[in-house]
Amino acid sequence: MDDIELNNCIKSYKKTKDNVYYEKIYRYFFQKIYRFVLLNISDNQAAEDITVDVFYKVYRYIIKVHLNSASFKPWIYKIARNLIIDYYRKEAKHKKNQSLEQYLEDKQSDGSEDVEKTDIFLIENNSAENRLDESVESEFTNQDLLKGLGSLPDIQKQVIILRFVEGLDYKSIGLIINKNELAVRAIKFRAISRLKELLNK
Amino acid sequence: MNKDKNINKKVLKKFLNLMDKDMDIKTCLFQFSDNQEILRQYAKIIEGFKNLKNIRANDDFEEKSLKDIYLRVRIENIEGQKKDFKKDMFFIRLRPAYLKPLVIFLGVFIFISFSFTGTIYASSDSVPGELLYTVKRTSENIQVALTPYKYENTIYLKMLNSRLSEADVILNQDDFADTMALEKLVTDIDDTYESCRNRNYLDANYNMQMQIRISAVKEGFKKRYGMQKKNTNDFSDQTLEDVQDTANSNTGTQGFEQDNSGNNNNSEAGNNNSSNAGE
Numbered sequence: 332m333d334d335i336e337l338n339n340c341i342k343s344y345k346k347t348k349d350n351v352y353y354e355k356i357y358r359y360f361f362q363k364i365y366r367f368v369l370l371n372i373s374d375n376q377a378a379e380d381i382t383v384d385v386f387y388k389v390y391r392y393i394i395k396v397h398l399n400s401a402s403f404k405p406w407i408y409k410i411a412r413n414l415i416i417d418y419y420r421k422e423a424k425h426k427k428n429q430s431l432e433q434y435l436e437d438k439q440s441d442g443s444e445d446v447e448k449t450d451i452f453l454i455e456n457n458s459a460e461n462r463l464d465e466s467v468e469s470e471f472t473n474q475d476l477l478k479g480l481g482s483l484p485d486i487q488k489q490v491i492i493l494r495f496v497e498g499l500d501y502k503s504i505g506l507i508i509n510k511n512e513l514a515v516r517a518i519k520f521r522a523i524s525r526l527k528e529l530l531n532k
Numbered sequence: 533m534n535k536d537k538n539i540n541k542k543v544l545k546k547f548l549n550l551m552d553k554d555m556d557i558k559t560c561l562f563q564f565s566d567n568q569e570i571l572r573q574y575a576k577i578i579e580g581f582k583n584l585k586n587i588r589a590n591d592d593f594e595e596k597s598l599k600d601i602y603l604r605v606r607i608e609n610i611e612g613q614k615k616d617f618k619k620d621m622f623f624i625r626l627r628p629a630y631l632k633p634l635v636i637f638l639g640v641f642i643f644i645s646f647s648f649t650g651t652i653y654a655s656s657d658s659v660p661g662e663l664l665y666t667v668k669r670t671s672e673n674i675q676v677a678l679t680p681y682k683y684e685n686t687i688y689l690k691m692l693n694s695r696l697s698e699a700d701v702i703l704n705q706d707d708f709a710d711t712m713a714l715e716k717l718v719t720d721i722d723d724t725y726e727s728c729r730n731r732n733y734l735d736a737n738y739n740m741q742m743q744i745r746i747s748a749v750k751e752g753f754k755k756r757y758g759m760q761k762k763n764t765n766d767f768s769d770q771t772l773e774d775v776q777d778t779a780n781s782n783t784g785t786q787g788f789e790q791d792n793s794g795n796n797n798n799s800e801a802g803n804n805n806s807s808n809a810g811e
Contacts, residue, residue: 365588370584473584492584520545523574
């Protein structure tokens, strides 16, 4: 689905309230949002719940909000991000006085388990589909990358996922995380540098 | 060492910017021949993340969650309708759309009522020639119009007393110069007295007191302003003592004898008045 088609779907849905258009949008974004949530929280069950919540909110508010194809992507990712933050808060409360950072550190110590969980959903790439050419063939496994990603601060993790996994532009990422474009670039730079250090260890 | 690190930082930024432009990795690395090995590692990390795009949820879950969403929306709509119904029942069609103008109207109404009441209260001490006097007279007229006939006597007597009090206030003022207002006041006094007398609101005693007061007022006005206004109830030609004597002799309350030795005209006028008062 390209931007024009997405725009038409949003307009048509607002006009007719026909679920056919909503389903088109849903199917286009479902895997993306699920992936974004899963990479952020590394808990399959919670990721499924949050993904359903995201699309429920989209269904509820898409008519009320003025959106086009350019603003729709940041909007839907922002909903997902807010629900992820809510999830962290709930988890932090659940773990009583444990801070979010401590909680993440705990997660990191159990990282191998989480990575295994996440890795179940990775589909093995065929060599024909692999975009890496020989000279830069990845020496880091998906597990390594997920482990490294899990050890990054939240904001850096989100920027890396949104930029390299989801392929969003810096402006959209800025709208999602409430930062300007330059700040997003700086966060990305710091995140990449840190990841390199972590993975080399 | 630091210098190397700085150079690497700049180079890294440049390299990452080229990667952002979706340039081929080989071409990118070719431009940084000195740092190729380090930059290759960065490229591997970035490309590794791109592989994470293959994370997918089960197709079953995708379908199931869509059905869940529709179900939730349906349940919420039903609950919403129930809530709306309860709300309607509670407020009995008093929806917020009507509530706002109603509150504004009530506010304005209360404000006007308070202002109006305050103005009427303030006007109670006003005298002819003042701005608030019109308000006082209007409020009296409204009072008369709204009071049942049975209870009108109190209002009329109050009005007559009020007029006479105003005249007293004017007489006590040294600088009152509005003769037009004075003439109007005298006419009003006469008219109110006439109305009271015609409706039998004045008993003999009270009638006499009123006559004395009216003639005193008129005498005062005559002395000060030289007013020449005359009508049927004009007591200004009589002296205060004449009026008193005539009234007493006609009603017989004081046991004085009728004194005809004075001015005939005056006694006739007195007789007229006292006979009217006797009614």
